[in-house]
Structure formats: C-alpha cells, structure tokens
Amino acid sequence: MRADRLVSLVLMLRQHGRLSAAELARELEVSTRTVLRDMEALSSAGVPVYAERGRHGGFALLPGFRTELTGMGDDEVLALLVAGSRRGAQLLGLGPQLSAAMLKVVDALPARHRGAASDVAERLLIDPTTDLLARRESFDDAPTEAMREVRRAVISGLKLRIRYLPAAPVEARSDTPAMRSPTWRTVDPIGLVTVRDHGYLLATKSGEDRTYRLSRIEAAEALEERADRPDRVDLGQVWRERSEAFRNSGDLLTVDVRVNPARRIELASTAVAMHDERVEGDGWVRATATFQDERHAIWALWQLGVGAEVLDRPELRAAVRDRAAAVLAHYDEEAGAVPRERAKDG
Structure with missing residues (x-):
C-alpha cells in the first residue's frame, strides 16, 4: 500500500507541479503527518523532491525529473501496444491523441522494455486497412472538428447542436441515391459508444431517447446551456436497453x-x-x-x-x-x- 502511495505522490507532483501537504493528504486520504513521512522516504530513495515554505509553498519535484513505469511485465507492455491500435479511439476522433499517448507511455518504460517494445511493434499488425482479399475496411468516421465538439459536450455535460444526415434506405446505397438532407437538432448527450466499426452518440431529445451514428454528424456545436441528464449513468445498461428496444420495435x-x-x-x-x-x-x-x-x-x-x-x-x-x-x-x-x-x- 505504501509503495503505491509513493508512486501516486510522484505522479501527482509531476502533474500539478506544486502541492501542499494538506492537498496531498486530502487526495490520498491520509494524514498530513503520513505525507511528510512519505516525502522523507522519497528523498532518501533519491527522488529530487523539495519543500518550499510560505503561504504559497508546498512540495515539488526538481524540473526535468523523469519517472519510469516500473514493475511492468513483458505481457503488460505487449497489452499496451495492442491497446494502442484499438479502433474505438479512431471512431471517437482520438486517433492522433492515442498515438501520441502511446509514444509517451513507451518513452516512460524502463530501458529494457523500450528496446523490446520497438522490436515487438515490428512483429504485430493490428486491424490493417485491408483484409486478405484486399477489401478496404468499412470504417465510420466523422469530421475532426465535429467530434471535438461532441466530446466536449458529452464530457462537460452541455447541450449539443448537431447537423445530422439521416440514414438512406439500404438498397439505395447500391442503386438509386435516396433524397436526403441534413437537419440541425439540439440534443442532451448521454455518452459515446463504439461497436465494431461504428460509433454512436446516445442522447435524448425533448426527453425521448435518441441514438445517432457519429459518421452522419456533419457538424456540431457544444452550447453553453447545461444538458438535461442524470449525474450518473450506467452506459452499458443504457446501450442494452436501447438495443433491445430497437430489436423489438414493430417496424422490424x-x-x-x-x-x-x-x-x-x-x-x-x-x-x-x-x-x-x-x-x-x-x-x-x-x-x-x-x-x-x-x-x-x-x-x-x-x-x-x-x-x-x-x-x-x-x-x-x-x-x-x-x-x-x-x-x-x-x-x-x-x-x-x-x-x-x-x-x-x-
């Protein structure tokens, strides 16, 4: 338990720059005396932590201090590399950010893992753009700017205005194009779901459940008004209920x-x-x-x-x-x- 707490202390200081003993104690749910003892332990172990006195003082790390992700096994490193190729990030418009994050994770690995990770990456290809028959994958995608606004509204709990293109009849995809036109609508976003190669926005509109394909959102704007939604949500349960309702609808x-x-x-x-x-x-x-x-x-x-x-x-x-x-x-x-x-x- 104490080892985990020491790692948490270092990561918190790396993230926030400077924190008081009281702030650290509150975050870790321990006493300030425990925090002071942990700081002494870190200093004795060679971690360059120092204290600044005064009204705005606190504990901080020397600039440039770099931590390593220790205690990771070979299979854990491999799992991280594989996770970095998951399609969900791409569907949610986070592909570049995921790639950048994975580079930072690999850079923070201990030296013996960094070399191995590079070799392993050359031996694994996850979800290529074409299959064995050279068929290109069918992949949902939405405009980057629109997805940025959708994510902001979902995470911040704001109402969302979207320009949405409704679905065409299935046979029209290969025969005669259907007459469709996008319309603007304002919704209360609940969450984002990825299923296989498709991404969905779960929302309500005027209190009624709505599910939108991300690839059909042409533009989006997060509004300043708070969304009408519960503070907590079991997204898995919401998705199951909507899937069941869709399958059991009389129109199918x-x-x-x-x-x-x-x-x-x-x-x-x-x-x-x-x-x-x-x-x-x-x-x-x-x-x-x-x-x-x-x-x-x-x-x-x-x-x-x-x-x-x-x-x-x-x-x-x-x-x-x-x-x-x-x-x-x-x-x-x-x-x-x-x-x-x-x-x-x-």
Whole structure:
C-alpha cells in the first residue's frame, strides 16, 4: 500500500507541479503527518523532491525529473501496444491523441522494455486497412472538428447542436441515391459508444431517447446551456436497453433462414440481429434474422447468393429468385446467348 502511495505522490507532483501537504493528504486520504513521512522516504530513495515554505509553498519535484513505469511485465507492455491500435479511439476522433499517448507511455518504460517494445511493434499488425482479399475496411468516421465538439459536450455535460444526415434506405446505397438532407437538432448527450466499426452518440431529445451514428454528424456545436441528464449513468445498461428496444420495435422484419456456416458472419454483420441459432445435421446454421424491412432483407440475402436460404417468407424467396433471373437474362443477352454448357466450361 505504501509503495503505491509513493508512486501516486510522484505522479501527482509531476502533474500539478506544486502541492501542499494538506492537498496531498486530502487526495490520498491520509494524514498530513503520513505525507511528510512519505516525502522523507522519497528523498532518501533519491527522488529530487523539495519543500518550499510560505503561504504559497508546498512540495515539488526538481524540473526535468523523469519517472519510469516500473514493475511492468513483458505481457503488460505487449497489452499496451495492442491497446494502442484499438479502433474505438479512431471512431471517437482520438486517433492522433492515442498515438501520441502511446509514444509517451513507451518513452516512460524502463530501458529494457523500450528496446523490446520497438522490436515487438515490428512483429504485430493490428486491424490493417485491408483484409486478405484486399477489401478496404468499412470504417465510420466523422469530421475532426465535429467530434471535438461532441466530446466536449458529452464530457462537460452541455447541450449539443448537431447537423445530422439521416440514414438512406439500404438498397439505395447500391442503386438509386435516396433524397436526403441534413437537419440541425439540439440534443442532451448521454455518452459515446463504439461497436465494431461504428460509433454512436446516445442522447435524448425533448426527453425521448435518441441514438445517432457519429459518421452522419456533419457538424456540431457544444452550447453553453447545461444538458438535461442524470449525474450518473450506467452506459452499458443504457446501450442494452436501447438495443433491445430497437430489436423489438414493430417496424422490424424477422425471417427464418438457413445460412452456410462460412457465410454466417456476413449475414450477422448485415442483419440488425440474429437469434435462436442452431446447427442442423448438414452443418448449416438455422436462425431467426431481423432486418429493417423487406427491402433490407432482400438486399442482405442477395449478397450471400446460394450461401443462405429464406425458409418462411414466400414473398422474399420470390423476390430473390426474380432478381437472380433478371441477372441471368441480362448476361445471356450480353454474351449473345452463349450456351450454358460452354459458359460452364469457362
């Protein structure tokens, strides 16, 4: 306990520059006499701490004193390096700050770890921008200035004004662009959440729950007015409640499907949710998939080709079949009605 307190003392002095014994005692929840004894111990151990007397006096460290992060194992250093690559910081607009912080952490490591950290960094690549098939990652991103204002409002408890672009229908992303226009709205921010490659702002508007994709916030302004929100929040619980409410809303469509296990992740990533999964005798996964609407379901299932099958909705089966027939007819015309036997032979 005392070793931890001594480290805390040094870090507090590094951060604040000069603190009185009473201030240190209050922060550490010990007596001023204990602080004085700890200061003597630090001085005896070679830490250049000194006392200044007078009304504005206190304890301080000599300028230029540098501390090291001691007591860290090799795996702890490795965990820090891996943590520095997490996508959450990028989603929240903190990518450059995280990189700078990690450099400072590595610089503060003991000498034997600094060299090893450099070697380890060359052997680990976390979350590259493309996968093995050279597909670029789909990554939410918001304007840096907008994210700075969003973070300020969330952390400081201020009302937030955002210029928000609503979502387009799913099929419009690959066919005809939807007519959308951003609008300004004022919200009471609750917190920020990152899920996979997406970032969300949880807020309320006129007392009603609202969830906004960070990538659709084009501009933001933290206002001076205090946000109407509770002082304490269990963000994990709030997210679970909103996720459940969204899945159970009457506007969603549930479909009984079978999916090739090799394509399951693709379906799970495009559907709103997947429930009641079970493996059948042939290895395929049977599940209940939830989609935004019928168009979303058709679009998502079409991406999987013969890797998925709708079981309970004849209208969806017919829609996917009709789309496949239209594609086949198109390519038969383009190729001059090449016999399928020749086409199959390549």
